[in-house]
Amino acid sequence: MTPVIASAQVAEDGIQYSFAAEYRGPPVPYDLPRAVPINVQKIPVAAVVKQVTLSDKLALPVVQPIVSADKLSKNFSKELIPTAVVSSVVETRDDCCVSKEAGVKSETTVSPTSVIERATDNANCVLSGELSSSGALEFSNYASGELVSSSKVFDQSNENLNSSTIEFSGSFTKSRESSARLRESICGKESFDFNDELNQADWESSDSVLSMDYPSSRVSSLKTGDCINKNNNDDDVDYIGDVRRGPVVTFRDITSDDEDEDDDIDEEYSLEEPRIIPRVKREPETRGKKGSCYRCFKGNRFTEKEVCIVCDAKYCSTCVLRAMGSMPEGRKCVTCIGYPIDETKRRNLGKCSRMLKRLLNQLEVRQIMKAEKLCEINQLPPDYVCVNGKPLCLEELVTLQKCPNPPKKLKPGNYWYDKVSGLWGKEGRKPSKIITPHMNVGGPIKQNASNGNTLVFINGREITKVELRMLQLAGVQCAGNPHFWVNDDGSYQEEGQKNTKGFIWGKAGTKLVCAVLSLPVPSKSSNVSGELVSSQMSRSVPDYIERRTLQKLLLVGYHGSGTSTIFKQARILYKDVPFSEDERENIKLKIQSNVYGYLGILLEGRERFEEEILGERKKKQSSDETETAGSSDGDDGKTIYAIGPRFKSFSDWLLKTMVSGNLEAIFPAATREYAPLVEELWKDAAIQATYNRKSELEMLPSVASYFLDRAVDVLRTDYEPSHLDILYAEGVTSTNGLASVDFTFPHSASDDNIDTADQHESLLRYQLIRVQARGLGENCKWLEMFEDVGMVIFSVALSDYDQYAVDGSGSLTNKMLLSKKFFESIVTHPTFDQMDFLLILNKFDLFEEKVEHVPLTQCDWFEDFHPVMSRHHSSSNRSSNNINHNPTLGQLACHYVAVKFKRLYYSITGRKLYVSPVRGLEPTSVDTTLKYAREILKWEEERANFSLSEYSMYSTEASSFSH
Numbered sequence: 001m002t003p004v005i006a007s008a009q010v011a012e013d014g015i016q017y018s019f020a021a022e023y024r025g026p027p028v029p030y031d032l033p034r035a036v037p038i039n040v041q042k043i044p045v046a047a048v049v050k051q052v053t054l055s056d057k058l059a060l061p062v063v064q065p066i067v068s069a070d071k072l073s074k075n076f077s078k079e080l081i082p083t084a085v086v087s088s089v090v091e092t093r094d095d096c097c098v099s100k101e102a103g104v105k106s107e108t109t110v111s112p113t114s115v116i117e118r119a120t121d122n123a124n125c126v127l128s129g130e131l132s133s134s135g136a137l138e139f140s141n142y143a144s145g146e147l148v149s150s151s152k153v154f155d156q157s158n159e160n161l162n163s164s165t166i167e168f169s170g171s172f173t174k175s176r177e178s179s180a181r182l183r184e185s186i187c188g189k190e191s192f193d194f195n196d197e198l199n200q201a202d203w204e205s206s207d208s209v210l211s212m213d214y215p216s217s218r219v220s221s222l223k224t225g226d227c228i229n230k231n232n233n234d235d236d237v238d239y240i241g242d243v244r245r246g247p248v249v250t251f252r253d254i255t256s257d258d259e260d261e262d263d264d265i266d267e268e269y270s271l272e273e274p275r276i277i278p279r280v281k282r283e284p285e286t287r288g289k290k291g292s293c294y295r296c297f298k299g300n301r302f303t304e305k306e307v308c309i310v311c312d313a314k315y316c317s318t319c320v321l322r323a324m325g326s327m328p329e330g331r332k333c334v335t336c337i338g339y340p341i342d343e344t345k346r347r348n349l350g351k352c353s354r355m356l357k358r359l360l361n362q363l364e365v366r367q368i369m370k371a372e373k374l375c376e377i378n379q380l381p382p383d384y385v386c387v388n389g390k391p392l393c394l395e396e397l398v399t400l401q402k403c404p405n406p407p408k409k410l411k412p413g414n415y416w417y418d419k420v421s422g423l424w425g426k427e428g429r430k431p432s433k434i435i436t437p438h439m440n441v442g443g444p445i446k447q448n449a450s451n452g453n454t455l456v457f458i459n460g461r462e463i464t465k466v467e468l469r470m471l472q473l474a475g476v477q478c479a480g481n482p483h484f485w486v487n488d489d490g491s492y493q494e495e496g497q498k499n500t501k502g503f504i505w506g507k508a509g510t511k512l513v514c515a516v517l518s519l520p521v522p523s524k525s526s527n528v529s530g531e532l533v534s535s536q537m538s539r540s541v542p543d544y545i546e547r548r549t550l551q552k553l554l555l556v557g558y559h560g561s562g563t564s565t566i567f568k569q570a571r572i573l574y575k576d577v578p579f580s581e582d583e584r585e586n587i588k589l590k591i592q593s594n595v596y597g598y599l600g601i602l603l604e605g606r607e608r609f610e611e612e613i614l615g616e617r618k619k620k621q622s623s624d625e626t627e628t629a630g631s632s633d634g635d636d637g638k639t640i641y642a643i644g645p646r647f648k649s650f651s652d653w654l655l656k657t658m659v660s661g662n663l664e665a666i667f668p669a670a671t672r673e674y675a676p677l678v679e680e681l682w683k684d685a686a687i688q689a690t691y692n693r694k695s696e697l698e699m700l701p702s703v704a705s706y707f708l709d710r711a712v713d714v715l716r717t718d719y720e721p722s723h724l725d726i727l728y729a730e731g732v733t734s735t736n737g738l739a740s741v742d743f744t745f746p747h748s749a750s751d752d753n754i755d756t757a758d759q760h761e762s763l764l765r766y767q768l769i770r771v772q773a774r775g776l777g778e779n780c781k782w783l784e785m786f787e788d789v790g791m792v793i794f795s796v797a798l799s800d801y802d803q804y805a806v807d808g809s810g811s812l813t814n815k816m817l818l819s820k821k822f823f824e825s826i827v828t829h830p831t832f833d834q835m836d837f838l839l840i841l842n843k844f845d846l847f848e849e850k851v852e853h854v855p856l857t858q859c860d861w862f863e864d865f866h867p868v869m870s871r872h873h874s875s876s877n878r879s880s881n882n883i884n885h886n887p888t889l890g891q892l893a894c895h896y897v898a899v900k901f902k903r904l905y906y907s908i909t910g911r912k913l914y915v916s917p918v919r920g921l922e923p924t925s926v927d928t929t930l931k932y933a934r935e936i937l938k939w940e941e942e943r944a945n946f947s948l949s950e951y952s953m954y955s956t957e958a959s960s961f962s963h
């Protein structure tokens with residue numbers, strides 16, 4: 001029998017004790033009130049409202065008290081106050097609520113800083129504040145570990161409690177644990193921003209402190225009586241505010257006090273959002289002692305718990321499935337279904353805990369996480385995002401999220417957007433991204449949007465210091481406080497002048513500067529033509545639906561594993577125009593300089609081989625001379641590697657140019673001149689002899705002969721690379737390591753007889769994104785950008801098993817092991833939790849050939865590969881092999897490597913790894929593999945639906961899960 005704990009708490013300082021009483025009688029049939037002790041000393045204190053002049057027309061702040069005023073005033077520190085949700089709605093005007101100390105901005109209210117100051121010296125006034133939207137500020141230091149959540153409670157004196165404005169939204173006693181968690185979430189990845197965030201407080205508060213749970217800022221008018229009258233003396237505290245989404249819970253726009261406009265907004269909202277969605281933070285229905293499970297009240301803060309994304313209730317593993325049911329909207333208490341999430345938890349949507357993974361099967365977990373991320377109620381409410389001072393409507397939010405180049409991980413908050421250049425940032429800060437320009441989103445940009453103080457302007461915004469530094473480094477003349485007009489392509493002109501002065505991001509160095517200064521640069525993908533049009537067309541399609549129709553496939557692999565070859569194949573296979581005119585021109589030059597590069601490698605090899613032979617001859621000669629003097633073996637000191645003087649001088653020049661790193665610079669001018677010579681040289685016996693020893697020339701790629709064989713054609717000025725040429729060409733995919741292509745799988749003849757349901761399939765768009773290993777940064781930190789991919793395709797070059805490369809620490813390591821290490825780091829990356837992985841075992845053609853003469857055991861990881869022995873071991877084994885087919889050694893070895901990776905993957909994730917051997921240079925092979933990827937995605941989806949609809953392993957009753 002579980003004792004019902006009324007309350008038990010000891011204050012941290014060890015001096016004051018809240019009393020605790022433990023009920024030990026039989027279970028009671030009725031609900032017991034639950035209480036949480038409050039130590040008045042520890043309640044953050046409000047700034048006193050200055051000169052409240054209560055005129056008639058002044059809209060009054062609203063109170064929803066938990067307890068009656070006299071309770072509060074009499075025995076505040078001793079009384080147990082029932083856990084309560086008091087959600088009040090505050091409306092203020094500058095004249096009624098201005099903090100003395102705070103650096104209050106003209107129109108604003110009390111800043112949280114002032115709140116804190118007050119808190120320390122004024123125990124009678126209660127005021128708490130939290131800015132939660134972007135990085136949640138917490139004042140735990142002031143409140144001894146108690147997390148005081150959003151809102152403001154202020155009270156001038158106890159007598160006028162009822163008439164003043166109080167809000168106790170949020171709990172007084174959130175556990176230390178949760179404040180620690182919050183701190184972690186603030187200080188973790190974003191710790192560098194923390195101070196910024198603090199400084200931000202003033203600013204954010206200006207708009208938003210008074211709003212309910214987050215500084216959603218704009219707050220439309222609320223007529224005074226509304227809430228007060230309803231709840232003023234209402235001790236029953238389950239009232240969760242007046243919860244119509246939109247106007248009622250928001251505050252009057254103080255800065256632009258335009259009644260009509262507000263009214264318009266009201267109408268718009270009620271038209272668009274007829275449903276009633278509670279906006280005020282929900283409180284857990286039950287609550288035990290600190291750290292215990294909210295359902296069974298057992299456990300302590302160390303007990304592993306799952307948290308409700310709406311009300312923050314925490315459940316132990318025994319209770320979670322019962323408390324949360326089938327989780328149609330993700331991890332919410334059954335009673336919280338239909339309620340919007342706590343915005344501070346948005347970043348965790350879809351990120352499953354270990355506990356759920358243990359309790360449910362993989363498919364269920366996937367489905368729940370998917371629902372959590374995609375279901376409508378969990379989507380970001382549009383007016384939580386404010387752009388240039390204007391809260392967005394649904395259409396604007398969709399436009400913003402669906403544009404080709406959207407802001408990353410949009411959270412509630414205030415942003416500025418320069419529609420001309422696409423620059424985007426948090427209000428009061430430097431730009432964080434360049435998004436798609438020219439979108440009709442938010443209001444006009446304000447001069448002080450980014451809080452710059454440089455007197456230099458870009459498109460009407462005073463820029464920040466770092467931006468100015470960047471401009472200077474980019475060579476932009478900034479003397480004389482210029483006003484620039486910057487377009488989305490980076491071209492800029494001075495205001496009032498007609499001619500373009502240059503391109504800000506044009507120079508290669510500028511991007512680097514931006515990277516160093518953490519400033520955004522235009523993204524490549526933003527200028528994919530056609531994208532914009534289609535996104536505008538589909539603009540009314542909500543994000544969560546649209547997202548399903550674009551499946552992203554992330555293609556990664558260790559350097560040289562063939563990812564760019566596969567990427568190019570996809571373009572050639574599925575795009576009508578695989579490469580643009582421009583691209584072809586660049587590729588042509590790249591190929592031509594590659595050819596000279598290959599020649600250079602050959603010529604250098606030739607020199608080495610010649611010297612080797614001559615050296616040996618000399619040795620031999622000197623020993624021969626002493627033994628058998630006289631008998632000379634004829635040839636006049638020449639070796640097969642010798643070349644004539646004409647070639648020799650060309651060779652010297654080319655090698656010198658290569659060493660100086662100037663190879664690219666001599667093109668395309670040199671091309672015409674040297675082309676005939678190159679052809680002659682390539683056919684020369686010495687070069688051919690060198691080429692026959694190509695395996696000794698590590699620098700020479702296997703594709704070299706493909707181009708050298710046709711050197712004359714390739715080096716012509718009017719050469720146009722074929723698709724095959726482009727496929728074989730090295731170094732043409734991208735310069736920055738990131739490339740992406742959108743495509744649909746072409747409708748094949750065999751698809752025609754599939755019913756209409758599947759016709760839809762052909763509409764599905766896919767995006768293949770290729771990233772270079774070295775483009776991922778330290779600890780793969782850029783991988784986070786790819787959290788919305790549907791699958792990771794990891795490429796490994798099978799033929800790497802006997803290759804070596806220098807690893808990060810500078811030691812020579814087997815390339816297969818380097819690949820393996822990279823694979824592990826990607827698989828374990830938190831971004832790819834629960835993600836499907838398809839392993840491509842590439843270069844199967846090279847591999848098949850190689851294993852015949854280089855044993856697979858060259859790589860330590862494959863040391864137990866003994867295919868021949870195992871076949872000899874048992875006859876049954878052999879016959880079973882024979883029944884299937886006669887696998888080649890290459891196939892056996894490939895299978896073995898696949899199993900190695902599958903086991904590795906399973907040991908890390910407990911999941912199944914899909915594997916496909918590939919010949920990257922063969923179109924059909926790549927086509928087959930990408931279609932396999934599509935099947936996996938489809939299959940996973942179907943399986944998940946299947947399992948949940950008919951064969952669900954659990955229901956709301958969760959009977960099957962009671963141990």
Ligand SMILES: Nc1nc2c(ncn2[C@@H]2O[C@H](COP(=O)(O)OP(=O)(O)OP(=O)(O)O)[C@@H](O)[C@H]2O)c(=O)[nH]1
Binds near residue numbers: 562564730920
């Ligand atoms: N024989 C053979 N060669 C391949 C295959 N796939 C790729 N290659 C060659 O392997 C080399 C490296 O391939 P890439 O596609 O450039 O590899 P990558 O992963 O982009 O490597 P980095 O550009 O170094 O990151 C190229 O010369 C390709 O032509 C294949 O299946 N078989």
Ligand SMILES: [Ca+2]
Binds near residue numbers: 560564730731
């Ligand atoms: Ca490459």
